[in-house]
Amino acid sequence: MGKNETIMATTIEALIDSKKYSTLRDIFVTMQPADIAILFESIDESKLPLLFRLLPKELAAETFVEMDSDEQELLIRGFSDAELKDVVDELYVDDAVDIVEEMPANVVKRILRQADPDMRKMINEILNYPEDSAGSIMTTEYVSLRPDMTTEDAVKRIRRTGVDKETIYTCYITDNNRKLLGYITLKSLILAEDNTKISEIMGTDIISVTTTDDQEEVANTLSKYDLSAVPVVDMENRLVGIVTMDDAMDVIEEETTEDMEKMAAITPTDKPYLKMSVFEIWKARIPWLMLLMISATFTGMIISSFESALAKWVALTSFIPMLMDTGGNSGSQASVTVIRALSIGELALSDIFKVVWKEFRVSILCAVALAVVNFFKIQLVDVMLLGNEGITVPVTLVVCITLALTVICAKFVGCTLPLAAKKLGFDPAVMASPFITTIVDAISLLIYFEAATMMLGL
Amino acid sequence: MGKNETIMATTIEALIDSKKYSTLRDIFVTMQPADIAILFESIDESKLPLLFRLLPKELAAETFVEMDSDEQELLIRGFSDAELKDVVDELYVDDAVDIVEEMPANVVKRILRQADPDMRKMINEILNYPEDSAGSIMTTEYVSLRPDMTTEDAVKRIRRTGVDKETIYTCYITDNNRKLLGYITLKSLILAEDNTKISEIMGTDIISVTTTDDQEEVANTLSKYDLSAVPVVDMENRLVGIVTMDDAMDVIEEETTEDMEKMAAITPTDKPYLKMSVFEIWKARIPWLMLLMISATFTGMIISSFESALAKWVALTSFIPMLMDTGGNSGSQASVTVIRALSIGELALSDIFKVVWKEFRVSILCAVALAVVNFFKIQLVDVMLLGNEGITVPVTLVVCITLALTVICAKFVGCTLPLAAKKLGFDPAVMASPFITTIVDAISLLIYFEAATMMLGL
Numbered sequence: 001m002g003k004n005e006t007i008m009a010t011t012i013e014a015l016i017d018s019k020k021y022s023t024l025r026d027i028f029v030t031m032q033p034a035d036i037a038i039l040f041e042s043i044d045e046s047k048l049p050l051l052f053r054l055l056p057k058e059l060a061a062e063t064f065v066e067m068d069s070d071e072q073e074l075l076i077r078g079f080s081d082a083e084l085k086d087v088v089d090e091l092y093v094d095d096a097v098d099i100v101e102e103m104p105a106n107v108v109k110r111i112l113r114q115a116d117p118d119m120r121k122m123i124n125e126i127l128n129y130p131e132d133s134a135g136s137i138m139t140t141e142y143v144s145l146r147p148d149m150t151t152e153d154a155v156k157r158i159r160r161t162g163v164d165k166e167t168i169y170t171c172y173i174t175d176n177n178r179k180l181l182g183y184i185t186l187k188s189l190i191l192a193e194d195n196t197k198i199s200e201i202m203g204t205d206i207i208s209v210t211t212t213d214d215q216e217e218v219a220n221t222l223s224k225y226d227l228s229a230v231p232v233v234d235m236e237n238r239l240v241g242i243v244t245m246d247d248a249m250d251v252i253e254e255e256t257t258e259d260m261e262k263m264a265a266i267t268p269t270d271k272p273y274l275k276m277s278v279f280e281i282w283k284a285r286i287p288w289l290m291l292l293m294i295s296a297t298f299t300g301m302i303i304s305s306f307e308s309a310l311a312k313w314v315a316l317t318s319f320i321p322m323l324m325d326t327g328g329n330s331g332s333q334a335s336v337t338v339i340r341a342l343s344i345g346e347l348a349l350s351d352i353f354k355v356v357w358k359e360f361r362v363s364i365l366c367a368v369a370l371a372v373v374n375f376f377k378i379q380l381v382d383v384m385l386l387g388n389e390g391i392t393v394p395v396t397l398v399v400c401i402t403l404a405l406t407v408i409c410a411k412f413v414g415c416t417l418p419l420a421a422k423k424l425g426f427d428p429a430v431m432a433s434p435f436i437t438t439i440v441d442a443i444s445l446l447i448y449f450e451a452a453t454m455m456l457g458l
Numbered sequence: 459m460g461k462n463e464t465i466m467a468t469t470i471e472a473l474i475d476s477k478k479y480s481t482l483r484d485i486f487v488t489m490q491p492a493d494i495a496i497l498f499e500s501i502d503e504s505k506l507p508l509l510f511r512l513l514p515k516e517l518a519a520e521t522f523v524e525m526d527s528d529e530q531e532l533l534i535r536g537f538s539d540a541e542l543k544d545v546v547d548e549l550y551v552d553d554a555v556d557i558v559e560e561m562p563a564n565v566v567k568r569i570l571r572q573a574d575p576d577m578r579k580m581i582n583e584i585l586n587y588p589e590d591s592a593g594s595i596m597t598t599e600y601v602s603l604r605p606d607m608t609t610e611d612a613v614k615r616i617r618r619t620g621v622d623k624e625t626i627y628t629c630y631i632t633d634n635n636r637k638l639l640g641y642i643t644l645k646s647l648i649l650a651e652d653n654t655k656i657s658e659i660m661g662t663d664i665i666s667v668t669t670t671d672d673q674e675e676v677a678n679t680l681s682k683y684d685l686s687a688v689p690v691v692d693m694e695n696r697l698v699g700i701v702t703m704d705d706a707m708d709v710i711e712e713e714t715t716e717d718m719e720k721m722a723a724i725t726p727t728d729k730p731y732l733k734m735s736v737f738e739i740w741k742a743r744i745p746w747l748m749l750l751m752i753s754a755t756f757t758g759m760i761i762s763s764f765e766s767a768l769a770k771w772v773a774l775t776s777f778i779p780m781l782m783d784t785g786g787n788s789g790s791q792a793s794v795t796v797i798r799a800l801s802i803g804e805l806a807l808s809d810i811f812k813v814v815w816k817e818f819r820v821s822i823l824c825a826v827a828l829a830v831v832n833f834f835k836i837q838l839v840d841v842m843l844l845g846n847e848g849i850t851v852p853v854t855l856v857v858c859i860t861l862a863l864t865v866i867c868a869k870f871v872g873c874t875l876p877l878a879a880k881k882l883g884f885d886p887a888v889m890a891s892p893f894i895t896t897i898v899d900a901i902s903l904l905i906y907f908e909a910a911t912m913m914l915g916l
Binding site for chain 2: 006030031032034155158159162163168169186187190191205207223224225226228245246249252253256257260261263264265266272273274278279281282285286288289290292293294296297299300301303304307308310311314315317318319320321322324325326328329330332333335336337338339340341344346347350351354355358361362365366369370373374377381382386388390403407432433434437438441445
């Protein structure tokens with residue numbers, strides 16, 4: 001919440017206290033639903049029902065959709081049946097489904113009781129599709145036309161039925177069995193010559209998704225083909241709904257957040273950060289921290305087995321953090337690049353050899369540059385400036401060779417693990433920094449002690 | 459590129475070799491421009507001009523827009539002036555600008571020479587806006603109406619001028635000086651009663667952006683208010699263009715990729731991974747690896763100054779990787795959560811105290827859980843199972859206390875640094891895993907040796 005919202009909230013609370021209801025109403029009608037919802041979040045909960053009742057019907061419903069589920073529940077519990085019906089009647093069916101999905105069972109029952117029978121049927125239908133599927137995010141409120149209509153018939157039909165539809169800008173042409181035959185944009189309808197048959201001007205190069213497709217795929221389809229809506233069909237190619245661009249944007253935002261959370265070793269949740277309890281945040285984070293902490297047993301074992309060597313060449317220990325971090329960073333760079341390219345469709349599994357070959361050459365360049373700079377840095381800073389006499393030239397060489405080999409291995413692990421995860425049907429995003437780092441740590445230590453054994457004669 | 463594209467490409471090349479041009483044309487007209495562009499990428503470059511000439515005019519232009527700039531340049535260089543004019547005439551002005559921005563100067567000159575004077579003027583105008591500003595991504599092809607028109611006049615005007623407009627679904631109402639007065643959707647125009655004055659039904663709660671606003675802000679505005687287009691005005695509130703949803707989607711994808719790259723210590727570039735040369739990838743990655751490697755000098759110095767202590771308690775060394783990694787992971791979890799919440803507007807700078815207080819409580823829970831599990835893990839696995847006798851109970855306690863304190867510090871650093879970066883006007887995304895890890899490494903080692911000195915009497 002920004003500063004302005006806080007100032008605004010103070011003003012609003014003062015107006016409530018002095019019972020200036022018509023002033024409040026005047027303020028709200030100038031505002032956007034999304035902004036009213038944000039404002040309501042910073043207002044004392046007990047005043048919410050009063051404020052909400054000041055909004056005109058349509059604005060009230062639009063604001064309701066934008067609110068968090070906690071506040072929605074609070075309001076619904078305070079609504080009379082008539083008030084609940086007013087809000088539900090104004091909702092688009094996909095928004096109604098989103099709300100129903102977040103409510104406890106007794107609230108859901110009340111909502112469904114107040115919805116008109118058509119709406120109730122549509123809500124129940126959509127609720128039956130698996131979570132995150134095209135069916136679960138679609139709306140059933142689209143305009144369907146018949147191929148033998150003329151453009152005038154079509155515009156008349158749109159004028160008659162359009163007001164309740166989520167979009168009228170793309171209409172779908174179906175036969176008597178609801179089979180999808182084509183589509184037409186309102187633009188081509190309006191620009192077409194009078195009395196043209198729809199079948200003559202409709203597009204038949206249909207891009208559609210099926211009810212069970214993953215929501216991320218649906219969003220990518222909309223984005224790839226620059227569509228404003230995509231039709232959803234069942235297994236028999238019957239049109240059952242549409243997904244519009246604004247819902248696809250929400251899906252993309254949600255999926256990107258999930259990807260980033262997985263990449264940082266957090267179990268994704270769909271609650272906003274400030275709404276999550278401390279315990280919920282802990283539950284999303286601790287399993288991965290625990291798993292990664294226990295995996296570090298291996299690095300500990302490697303160091304333990306070289307304890308006597310380390311006791312003899314104590315200087316070697318001081319480079320362990322630098323080697324591990326540079327390895328981890330190199331691997332993360334490769335893995336994040338590959339994960340993102342996979343997720344936006346720039347890479348496919350079949351590109352694996354191209355990727356490995358590219359990363360191999362990049363890793364050689366990085367390895368050489370880092371090793372050379374590191375050699376001079378150690379000699380100039382650690383030996384000459386800081387006077388650390390334990391660091392001999394052979395020790396420096398061991399460090400630089402380990403650094404170079406670690407970077408090469410790290411880039412290899414970093415680019416192959418996300419692709420392997422995808423191949424095995426896991427989410428590549430899990431193979432980001434934390435996991436790569438843990439694996440690369442062990443590799444870098446093994447190389448380090450192997451190199452030290454050979455070159456320093458441990 | 460997926461497997462299907464490769465198979466398809468082989469078929470296409472075979473058809474070219476056997477000169478089956480009409481078959482090829484038949485195949486292309488069934489395909490989407492985005493898919494043809496993907497297919498063209500895997501076809502031998504020398505065959506591209508031939509294939510491109512097989513496409514009908516409009517499909518050719520739509521496919522051209524979807525292609526990579528390398529291939530666009532190749533095609534333009536092969537075009538006759540007439541061919542170039544055909545493509546340019548079919549382009550929307552914002553797409554033309556995108557293409558012009560990527561081309562070398564001599565190609566730009568040719569394009570501008572072929573564009574008609576109106577188009578040339580619009581391209582030049584948009585090119586003058588700063589990179590990544592609203593002005594640079596807008597299109598000037600929108601429908602503008604006058605307040606005193608009737609709905610019939612408006613529909614007539616749309617039918618007359620709409621074919622070249624990027625969208626006709628939201629039209630903008632301006633006065634004689636191009637000042638923005640309101641907007642109307644085609645939906646309300648179509649659904650309105652006949653002979654209504656536009657001024658009576660237009661929306662006046664205008665959401666607009668100015669030409670110099672950042673493109674990310676523009677995309678967030680479209681997404682927040684679920685708009686299909688947003689008007690762009692100059693400093694005098696004169697309408698100069700619009701940004702449509704499909705362009706906003708591209709901006710969001712681009713900005714998300716940039717965020718992820720920064721979070722993995724990579725300098726963002728706007729080329730797709732497979733199109734970048736090995737040297738370009740190296741240039742984007744090496745500066746950060748170098749910087750972070752050199753910053754590790756501090757951790758090295760800390761270890762060096764405790765060399766004699768480490769020589770005495772060799773077992774302590776084996777826990778360094780685990781402590782550093784767990785600290786790094788804890789810090790990354792907090793930083794990535796905060797960075798993402800800032801970027802999608804869930805958090806503002808003024809929330810800093812809420813965030814710190816929340817992360818503090820989460821860190822206590824994480825610290826206790828990790829320390830307790832780690833205590834038993836060390837005693838059971840490292841001491842009993844692996845028989846490492848150097849690990850006494852006091853050593854175990856030093857490790858567990860360090861672990862707990864490190865996690866608490868890491869979460870604090872992780873949640874405050876992105877907010878501090880934002881406050882100072884930097885991109886919070888830079889304060890992700892790599893930087894947090896480097897800082898937390900030094901903190902964890904300081905705590906470790908301090909704890910060891912106190913408890914083991916080094």
